[in-house]
Amino acid sequence: MAEAMIEFQSVTKQYQGGQAAVDDLSMSIDKGSITVFVGPSGCGKTTSLRMINRMVEPTKGTITVDGKDVTSVPAAELRRSMGYVMQSSGLMPHRSVLDNIATVPRLNGVSKADARKRAEELLDVVGLASGLGKRYPSQLSGGQQQRVGVARALAADPPVLLMDEPFSAVDPVVRDELQRELLRLQRDLAKTIVFVTHDIDEATVLGDKVAVFAVGGKLAQYATPEEILRAPANEFVASFVGRDRGFRHLGFSAADGVTIRPVPKVTRGGNADGGTDVDARGNAGGWRLVVDAESRPLGWEGPGSGSDLIPGGSLFRPGDTLRRALDSALSSPSGLGVAVDGDGRVAGVIEAAEVLAVIESARRVRQDAL
Numbered sequence: 001m002a003e004a005m006i007e008f009q010s011v012t013k014q015y016q017g018g019q020a021a022v023d024d025l026s027m028s029i030d031k032g033s034i035t036v037f038v039g040p041s042g043c044g045k046t047t048s049l050r051m052i053n054r055m056v057e058p059t060k061g062t063i064t065v066d067g068k069d070v071t072s073v074p075a076a077e078l079r080r081s082m083g084y085v086m087q088s089s090g091l092m093p094h095r096s097v098l099d100n101i102a103t104v105p106r107l108n109g110v111s112k113a114d115a116r117k118r119a120e121e122l123l124d125v126v127g128l129a130s131g132l133g134k135r136y137p138s139q140l141s142g143g144q145q146q147r148v149g150v151a152r153a154l155a156a157d158p159p160v161l162l163m164d165e166p167f168s169a170v171d172p173v174v175r176d177e178l179q180r181e182l183l184r185l186q187r188d189l190a191k192t193i194v195f196v197t198h199d200i201d202e203a204t205v206l207g208d209k210v211a212v213f214a215v216g217g218k219l220a221q222y223a224t225p226e227e228i229l230r231a232p233a234n235e236f237v238a239s240f241v242g243r244d245r246g247f248r249h250l251g252f253s254a255a256d257g258v259t260i261r262p263v264p265k266v267t268r269g270g271n272a273d274g275g276t277d278v279d280a281r282g283n284a285g286g287w288r289l290v291v292d293a294e295s296r297p298l299g300w301e302g303p304g305s306g307s308d309l310i311p312g313g314s315l316f317r318p319g320d321t322l323r324r325a326l327d328s329a330l331s332s333p334s335g336l337g338v339a340v341d342g343d344g345r346v347a348g349v350i351e352a353a354e355v356l357a358v359i360e361s362a363r364r365v366r367q368d369a370l
């Protein structure tokens, strides 16, 4: 069993005059994992997060971090010992990016030169060019500011990172990038990360475990993303998770069982005269996959389209999930998903009907196991 890093024991927070913002919360957060608090607005996610570093004090109950009651550590010291990233990057506008990142190490007594050196390294860690270090926060894009926010939170190398909707103010493309970066960082750093979001997709992408909160500050379910999508604990979780949860659940199942079949291919650009080589294996209903000289996919030629190139769909790569397998087939003009190997060369094609058969047999195996 994983080791606990943060524990909530019967924690309640009642703001003056209101109902409970967090109601009798007990949960254990694993060391070195990403735990996501998700739920509708006002359900107590931020309050729960802030009680970990004593920005908010509980009305009842105990929180321990690494076995130590948080109230045994002075609040300011505790706060500095954990990284904190919020929605607006919270950077100091009149200080350079490097100085912003160096803030906590400086407060901890690290020399100016060492703190700056560390800040420069961190710019690279979060994927920012070193030239940006001299700029002021307002001279950066929203996504860049959030990266600086992450760098600043990592500066003192804290074991715990608290992140409150850190990516919700940036556009979806940047948000996707930031999520991928966080997962990449976490593979190297293995911090204990608690991440608040109201977006269930973000929660299932990032979380090793997801805690779904319901209005009134009650923990409705605490499980892996896969379990939450496959078996929501109650009506509230099912409706919060959304209508296409069955489809999204496929994103957690490996597509190992799906057969990759041969496909008729046409090579373009490989011959000196620009002519074509037809590899006539397989029956693809008159469709032929067009590849370059290195066998990388370029698109399709349809039964009646002559040699006009029709753009292909998404590609299926080794290790991809059933969701990607199905998407590759459904997004392909020929109805055949193109599978490539690790070098991007065509390995063959997959059929939607076969992906569905694999999904169905996996479902039967699961049901038999119940």
Ligand SMILES: Nc1ncnc2c1ncn2[C@@H]1O[C@H](COP(=O)(O)OP(=O)(O)OP(=O)(O)O)[C@@H](O)[C@H]1O
Pocket (backbone or CB within 6 Å): 015, 016, 018, 020, 021, 039, 040, 041, 042, 043, 044, 045, 046, 047, 048, 198
């Ligand atoms: N300082 C405060 N004083 C009084 N009530 C508060 C205070 N902070 C939060 N609340 C109330 O506590 C409840 C939980 O708020 P909290 O911010 O923890 O929810 P949340 O799930 O993070 O919501 P959101 O997604 O909208 O940020 C809400 O009803 C909120 O109005």
